[in-house]
Amino acid sequence: MLLDTLEAVRALLWPRTMRRYSSAVLLLPAIALVLVLVAGLAWMGEASLHLLDTETFDTGEDYTAANYREIGAQSTYWIVLGRSVLGAAIVTLVTLILAFPYAYVMVRTASAWTRKVLLVSLFLPFFIGQVVRAYGWLIILGREGLLNTVFGAVGLGPYKMIYNYPSVLFGLVQYLLPFAVLLIAPAVTAIDEEIELASESLGAHWLRTFRHVTLPMARPGLVAAALVVFTLALTDYAMPVILGGGTNDFIANAVYDAFFRISDSGLGSAVAIVLVLIATALAAVILTVLGAGTLGFSDERR
Template sequence: MSRIDTYRHTWTRFKWSVIDAIIAIKGRVPIETKGDSNRFGYVLIIPGVLVISFLAVGMALLAWYSFLTYDTVQIFTYEYTIANWERLLETSAFHRVFFRTILYSTLVTICCVALAIPYSYLVVRTNQPLFRYVLLFGLFVPFFSGVIIRAYGWLILLGRNGAFNWLLENAGFEPVNIIGTSTAVILGLVQYMLPFAVLMITPAIAGIDRNLERAAKNAGANQFQTFRHVILPLARPGITAAAIVVFTITMANYSIPDLLGGGTNDFVANFIYRTVFGTLNYPFASVLSIVLVIVASIVVLGVFRRYGTGTLGVEVSEE
């Protein structure tokens, strides 16, 4: 037996030993059962509950910090005040930043979902294996580089002396300044978030029975009508999940608005960073962080109530 076969055999034995140990533990844990339903599965969510607990503790600390008094020497003092919240309510500049963050996040979400739906459909339905591999390659390659590297890539493409302006000049047009505009920020965010949307929508489309498409075509529907009335409604759980994921991650993005926005298209995350590391105003940064989480949560809860949880949740039916 070769060394590789030995390692493979050892790994298989170890894997099954772990599975047998889990089954043995399951049999010894005194968990109540009701009928035929075993509650042992609830034990498996304990790690997730612990992670959420840490996040809850962090949010509680932020809420506490938001009522402390900022001091230029001691950073903050333990004197409770609502001045930080009043500053947020009274300063219109922060209102514009929040509005910009929500607006850009919404536009990016719409663009990503609109582009991800046909992309995912082609990945699932194409009959050409080579074409599918090319689509998958284009989907996963961006994950091999960080968000900052991608932002610098857009700087090279869209900069004053970048490739895009070079093409314009050679075509006889005047160069344009795209870096520092909302267009650059939205382009960078769409390119960054599009793979996430595709990964959420692709399983939903893959789970649609192709016989339903054939039945629609046999009933007289063309390709567009089949896509509109069959594919989109059945893929709604994946579309909902994609919209939620893209929106929430975009809302908290920092690097792309910072590098491509030119300081004039900042998001809330950029203000939080500058507040913490520029002036060390931890109480006001806590206020901004809490409001950002609240705004994103309200939008997500609104989507949940209107369209359901999509593929992010599992609906259990009781018989």
């Protein structure tokens, strides 16, 4: 009775003739979200073409590329940009190296207890925000922090372990590791364990099996993880602020500074557009080199 009623309501709200549009309707929220992002980008693109008048603190009416010229002319932006791209590349590499064995053990372990521990350890950081985690590292790595206290007890240190570039990268790896594991784990799950066993039964050493069987078959997960980790690291704001000591800015910090510290929305928009273009171009390079097919987008996989 209840099911009949629900079916009648469904037929009233979404008649059978409309079924062919169902998939399109399901896509509407995603399309709306993308449109909001595109509209925001378009607004920033337009704003980036106006120059700030520091006598009135209004942006001018005329269209100009002056903000982009300023970005090109100021070495600060190039330094910060280079630091961001290099940092994102290092963080991506280190994160993938750490995430793959974690995901592999989590999927392949025969011990339910080990899997539970690894899963809990994976999800726990998601309940703690990025900023709180970064402050946690200050408590552990600070001059009077936990680690230096231990060093002090054995007559070493204190060592300066925070407020530098490596500590920013360290914080980013710790922040992004769970994302990478979550993206790699399904790819490892999809690899039939018997294929690995077949490789080994044919005489391949585990390292050879790993290199020629496991790694290529886990490629979709690795590519997805690399894309997510790289873009999140490249656009991160909080870690450079909290662990960088103010002299290790990433490009997102430069966007913030332009918008909020010097009230120049035109320059801030231009820096943001440059960041979006670079992130998109680098993501495109990753997909071109590794192939979009690795993410399951090729026709053969349909």
